[in-house]
Amino acid sequence: MADYAPPLRDLRFALHEVLRTQDQGSVAGYPDLTEDLTGAVLEEAGKIARDLLAPLNVESDHLHLKLENGVVRTPESFKTAFNALREGGWTGLDCAEEYGGQGMPYVLNSAVGEMQSAAAMAFMMYPGLSHGVYSAISVHGSEELKNLYLPKIVSGEWTGTMNLTEPHCGTDLALLRTKAEPNGDGSYKISGQKIFISAGEHDLAENIAHLVLARIVGGPEGVKGISLFVVPKFIPKADGSLGARNSLACGKLEEKMGIHGNSTCVMNYDEATGWLVGAEHKGLNAMFTMMNEARLMVGMQGLSQGVAAYQHALAYAKDRRQGRALTGPVEPDKPADTLMVHPDVRRMLMEAKSFVEGGRLFFLWAATLIDAEKRHEDPVEREKAGLLIALLTPVVKGFLTDKGFETAVDMQQIFGGHGYIEETGASQFVRDARIAMIYEGANGVQALDLIGRKLPQKGGAAMQALIGEIKAFLKANEGDEELKAQFLDPLKAASKDMQEALMFFLEKGMKNPNDAAAGSTDFLHLMGHVCLAYVWARAAVVAKAALAAGTDERAFYETKLATGRYYMQRQAPETAFRLARIKTGSAPLMALADDAF
Template sequence: MPIYQAPVKDTLFVLNEVLGFERYSNLPGFADASGDMLEAILGEAGKLAENVIQPTNRDGDVEGCTRNADATVKTPKSFKPAYDAYREGGWMGLAIPAEHGGQGLPYSVNQAVSEYFISANMALMMYPGLTHGAIAAIHVHGSDEQKATWLPKMVEGVWTGTMNLTEPHCGTDLGLLRTKAVPDGKGAYKISGQKIFISAGEHDMSENIVHLVLARAEGSPDGIKGISLFIVPKFILDADGNPGTRNGVSCGSIEEKMGIHGNATCVMNYDEAEGYLIGEINGGMKAMFTMMNEARLGVAAQGLALSEVAYQNAVSYAKERLQGRSLTGPKAPDKKADPIIVHPDIRRNLMTMKAFNEGGRAFMLWTALKSDIAHRSGDNADRQEAEDHLALMTPVAKGVLTDKGFEHAVMAQQVFGGHGYIEEHGMSQFVRDARIAMIYEGANGIQALDLVGRKLGQNGGRAVQHFFKEVGDFCEENRSDEKMAPFTKALKKGLNDLQAATLWLMQNGMKNPDDAGAASTDYMHLFGLVSLGYMWAKMAKVAQARLAEGANGTADFYEGKLVTARYFMERIMPETAAHLARISSGSASMMALPAEAF
């Protein structure tokens, strides 16, 4: 059976030693998550993930969800007790403002513990995950009355939420949306239409489900300019604010999926369901992006989380599985064969996953910390820089972490050989579950186009220029440090490739949009490599400093960081050159064949 141990020590290293978490104690919520308290929060989250949530993962995959005759949905039997433990522990409202019933802790802390919970059971954690997106939209765009009505129970986890965007004929192109909203003359709307791929659309783990639905109000223009966002609850609230009459919304069917079987991915039917406008009429796209940005960072965490749990299981297997002898002579002469961890190709797989996971964790927490600064800082310049960073890095985090998360789940499966293809070992589930993260909340090709087509040129390229300067300054500041040379030289080479690719896009992308489109995915991954490389260089600098101070009995930890950092720079960072070569080749060969030739 699969195993999992929350990487609490590594998270604390990133937050405290690399990102300097204590420097932000002046921001709201940070004083409540400092020192021992931060360690206690992460430790308790780790215990819940390991002991309560992880044991439900295989159950959920095997049992799945069942649609009942009355259009309700039964979730796997182990899910509700685990969800209740999560809810009762207050984890749902960890980073939600106190005025809505939350604890107001930093978002970066919430993102850290989310990794643990997702590694333990991704399908289960999608139920509160979608609720967080709905909470964010209501918090930012809802009226005071709507916030008071819906948020406390959602933050408590007694009610859950969804995001209803996709329709059978329209996914990314929401301008084609057909779901309609007709005023009922009493201040509400009647919502009619069908939505598909709705995660957590119907289930038995909460008292009410608060659907956030994109629809076109009667008389609104065609296209995305005529879309509005509505709150459409499963149960209409009574005079006391409790779930009352069943609304005109139901689950038509549950999608038969490759993975995340424990999550009810539903076709949702709206038959003149009562709904309430959020924000302004025809302002739905703005509200939608509030949900989507929240969701995309959550999905980025899914990519990292699946890579981490798959890696942990691959390491455990590689240490135990005996097969063949080391190329340099037996390492376990008392046994008939050596454990496969002695073989270079197995090491290649394990080191690649390890380097990605630890670098990706730092990248994710760095980005989450920028979210805290953007939403909590009183300094306008700091807030603007953080907002720029978030806008630039959200597509990179979502696209790169999920692409690599799936790739590494497959890589971990390969370590198991034939046993990785057998369900009882659990590796197949990691692969199947990780695959969806590359698709939903904006397929990764869309993330790449968003990065190249919108984010690079936003505000005159202010965000990307700031990133170039920050990484370049770090390399320059450490140029004379010989011990840092293996890290800064490789990082600088990667940065040079990224800058060259950016210049190429500026010179060619506007003249021929196909060139920008053809370059987009390579550019996104090139950007991701430099971002992770920057994190590894910063981690290496900290590790060297701690070792110079004596490391206080933890030398093995810091020496491991330096070895892994060197591996990243030597074996992974050189891929920037290949990405640059593909980008610079343009789109001619990609677009030359007529459609009939395929």
């Protein structure tokens, strides 16, 4: 298997040249994101990803975790890596300093997270969800809960999980049965079963804080009666030391298609002691703070597996010799040319390269919106950023995971028959990437959320803001004829397709909701291509300016332009195909009776 190579130059390009984080003085913490600071952080994070985490990836794929006496035992290599992350402060990079974090912006944590996930996705899920627990408690928890839990989560001494799904209900949380009964002292007895709980039980941290959705006995029916509780594995004392073992347990480890190194648990709660997070019957509000962050993280996971699979396949294509170039031998002194001479191999590699580099820009742009929502000094800008990231979250999750999986499959194809043999490692990226399309809200649900909730939110203000931003960018750069032909015109065409799809939803969807729902996934992909076309066009402006200024990195910027042109010529036009499908409405989908299938 090829060694993982941290994309440090590409991350610097995204952060400092395209997004220009260091120049956004109105966002707290951004002026501190100098190239020297981020360079040092990213270089060290890259070393850890390459040298410490990446070697765990193959090992984790062959793990058969066992549940022994209620404890999931992980290998020593996991403990060594987890302790290194904890001791280096990586578990609290963007957490508040008052709880022991480093207070860095979310965008820097996101850049680090991509490298960590690309190196070892299954392993990084152990500390990964803890960040969402931190966010949920910091926003909705009482001061007592914050002071008790957050320092331990930030330090990595404790980890966290989210518990939503039950055997009989996943997306439809109105069917939730886990119950909570008041103990009379401010705590509750939590009883029920949760399934598919990532990192629900392990031996990497001394305690695990489970965030559990449950229904308080006597509360309203449906989603209006759901509350959120923190239910720890060990009940902490007031000073943070551990007390008695709580009455909860992992009942089973799931056997999965991928992410074998992560313990996916069935969790049983038998009158376990828990404490309310937020208000009674407002659990979804608190949980969505965590879920929305988790959805961005899962989008990053899809992207990261595409990155890792691309690096792996590229190394193989440059080394493997098969056949001759159609235009004549490239290396006549060799028995055959490398796979790199074949146009269809090039097609798959260019699809991957243009996606992962554009996807990285898109994901980091979304991360800057998270920062702006929390850190911008202007409340109007905070509100605008909040609307925009709410709109983009299902696209980040759905599009990046769909395309990340597609990329992993294409990269497996480059290996030919060897891609189907486990020893090459190509199949792991496919199997690991597949889950990202399912958990934290299956991608079909993300598409429905996009058209049903996010588009109409506040009268469509978020979509109007996105369209306005793209139009302003097009106007500002229309004087460059070469840029216009290669980047701006394709972006404009894709944006028009998106607006035409919106008009279809407005005209048809109000009369027949199925007409909108039938096109929801197509619209999510259409919008994903618009977003990547937009960030690629922004990258092209930067690259052209650098070349005009006489940079000594000509090859880097010329490669950026060539890769961006490929995306605009070969991938962005998919918006027209998606629009055509949207406009067929629901009739083709609903034509058959159930028994005709």
